[in-house]
Amino acid sequence: MQQKLDKRARSDLFRKRLAAAMAEKGVSQSALGRIVGVDRSTVSQLLGGAQARLPNAQVAAECAAALGVSADWLLGLSDRPERIADLLATSLTMTEAPRALVDEQIFAWHREAAGYKIRHVPAALPDMLKTHEVLRWEYAPHLGRTVDQAIGASEDRLAWMRGARSDYEIALPVHELTAFATATGYYEGLPLELRLEQLDHLQALADQLYPSLRIYLFDARRVFSAPITVFGPLLAVLYLGRHYMAFRDSGRVASFAAQFDWLVREAAVQAHALPAHLDKLRARIA
Numbered sequence: 096m097q098q099k100l101d102k103r104a105r106s107d108l109f110r111k112r113l114a115a116a117m118a119e120k121g122v123s124q125s126a127l128g129r130i131v132g133v134d135r136s137t138v139s140q141l142l143g144g145a146q147a148r149l150p151n152a153q154v155a156a157e158c159a160a161a162l163g164v165s166a167d168w169l170l171g172l173s174d175r176p177e178r179i180a181d182l183l184a185t186s187l188t189m190t191e192a193p194r195a196l197v198d199e200q201i202f203a204w205h206r207e208a209a210g211y212k213i214r215h216v217p218a219a220l221p222d223m224l225k226t227h228e229v230l231r232w233e234y235a236p237h238l239g240r241t242v243d244q245a246i247g248a249s250e251d252r253l254a255w256m257r258g259a260r261s262d263y264e265i266a267l268p269v270h271e272l273t274a275f276a277t278a279t280g281y282y283e284g285l286p287l288e289l290r291l292e293q294l295d296h297l298q299a300l301a302d303q304l305y306p307s308l309r310i311y312l313f314d315a316r317r318v319f320s321a322p323i324t325v326f327g328p329l330l331a332v333l334y335l336g337r338h339y340m341a342f343r344d345s346g347r348v349a350s351f352a353a354q355f356d357w358l359v360r361e362a363a364v365q366a367h368a369l370p371a372h373l374d375k376l377r378a379r380i381a
Contacts, residue, residue: 106149108171110142116162116169131157190339200339202252204326205261211327212262214355218322218334220275221265223253226296228289261327263308264366266358268315276376287380294377301369309366311359318361325351 117127124138131138131154141150141158149170150158159166167173190200205213215221222230227246235242256263274280276290301310313320322334331351333340342348364372 102149105171109149109155109169112164112169112171113158113162114142116164120162122162127158127161130161188341188343190341192334192337192339201324202255204324204330204332204341205252205256208261208326208329210260211329212264213327214323214325214352215263215265216320216323216355216358217265217267219281220267220271222249223256224297224300226289226293229285229293232285232289257304257307262306263304264311264355264359265309266311266313266320266355266362269312269363270315272312272372272376276380291377291381294373298370298373301373305366310369311362311366312364312369312372313358313361314363317363318358320354320358323351323354325355 117123122130124142125135128135128138133154137154141154149155152166155169156166159169165173192200225233230246230249231242234245275282275285276294278285278287278290282290300308324332324334325348326332328345328348330341330343331348332342333351342351
């Protein structure tokens, strides 16, 4: 919480911050006066030691704009010198999301968060958990001959994440695995042998990697989440389809993490019960 200052203390803080900003930008009193539209003596009064006075709002705003800082910071109302637009630019970014197995941006975020817990609500069954044949069935029509290279890269990414000492939690809607097992919706036309192989593969990964990898299934009729990934305390990413929207301010990252933790609490199938659920799905279609 910002400490309340009396008028004299605020004037002193304004003088120091104005002088620091001018020195940082290499702006003289005369130059600042010309930019702001006041004479040099006015700027001199603002910097005038014990006799310094607070400017009116217009002059404070013009000084801040000229020096590339926020008026709130100059006036001691904020501890951050950046302007609101600059803060937003660094805390919120939009990045293209390619429809491919090789996604350098996602991998870069994973590397940045190595050692932190990663929470993930995917848009569908995660690529890193799919068999080669399921990946080929899904992506070959789009990627053509490059699909084998993409699958190899995906394997490398999974191997890297296994060794990154990051706990990985995934929350999926129950109906996603049901649709996969029964070849309905998105997975219509997927051959039975590929589905059985995929369920066995998912079972093996769940057994091998638990508890570092924990997969939860939630009932989308009761709870819902858009596709999101939370990379520890560093950033949270919302998947929009063609783009990722990435947030780095701690408040929003904490909100995304709380959303994921809510899904876990409300999960219809907890991580330890996933193998039994997969067995039921397999028996249903075998």
